[in-house]
Amino acid sequence: MIRASLLAAAALMALSGPSPAQTTGQTTGQTTGQTTGQTTGQPDRSGPPPVVYVPPAPGTPIAQPQPVAPPQVVILQPQEQPRGNTRVGQLQCDVAGGVGWVFGSSRNLTCDFKPLNGPTERYVGEIRRFGIDIGVTGRSTILWTVVNTGPDIRPGSLAGNYAGASSNVAAGLGLGSAALIGGSGDQVALQPLAIESSTGVNVAAGVAELILRSAG
Template structure:
């Protein structure tokens, strides 16, 4: 029963955040963001993880690196190993430059781990709130954990590398 309630809350939050971009703003899929996370220990009311991220733009093919920190506030019990988080990146226009993803993202998240971990993060923000990290991200790690709450992701740019 509680799991169904948690899934309903996450689904509702995903719909709300998906509609957060104004209706007149067409969203372009501009690439993907892959983040490697540090191990996480839930502190009952929240947790924090350091991230090293790579954004791969689709056109032109470029790679930009970011460092970040993800903080969760809410229920967070247990621990997980270092893992990965990945998002499709949507933006109001297709022009992505170094540092475009820099900024703060806010939304909801949930994670369940009984050995392999499965998680979802719904985040919007960035440069003038023009960037949306795909409504549901994929989070992979190993551990024993239950987490749900409000999430804040902060990204800072590290530079550009060409992708070949």
């Protein structure tokens, strides 16, 4: 009787299908296997898109790189300093006396040049010629304003020969008619400033030629 009951129960279970536990195990195994296989077999496409090079069409000109020109270097030449009229100091000369200063006569002199900047310079020289008759006796002192008519004046530049400037040259430099031009490179002008003589005669106005030498 018991045996017959067990056989009947087994037959009923066979007809009703697998149990829930078996179904769950089979489903889990199949799903895991399928998912793992699909994930492992397919490539990962989450990265950046690939770069595809497209060659230019035939006959298309290819731009060539243009050379870069070097920077230009501009050299500015110093401009020549124009001739000016710059007062640079005073020249005081003691003129030796004599019986009379007449046309064409000469007198020795000693001079001190006192520049605006720098030490005093000593000169000796000679008035080579007077342009007018001056009946002056005794010693006299002539004071000239020294004017630089060139780009530069240096120690010893007053040494040289001087002569009266023409009216046009004197006017162009802003000098008087009694001014003398000479010195180093003819760039020194002597403009009479004051005269002291025994008779008060304007001695400097009659000086036509003058020579100065540096006395060291």
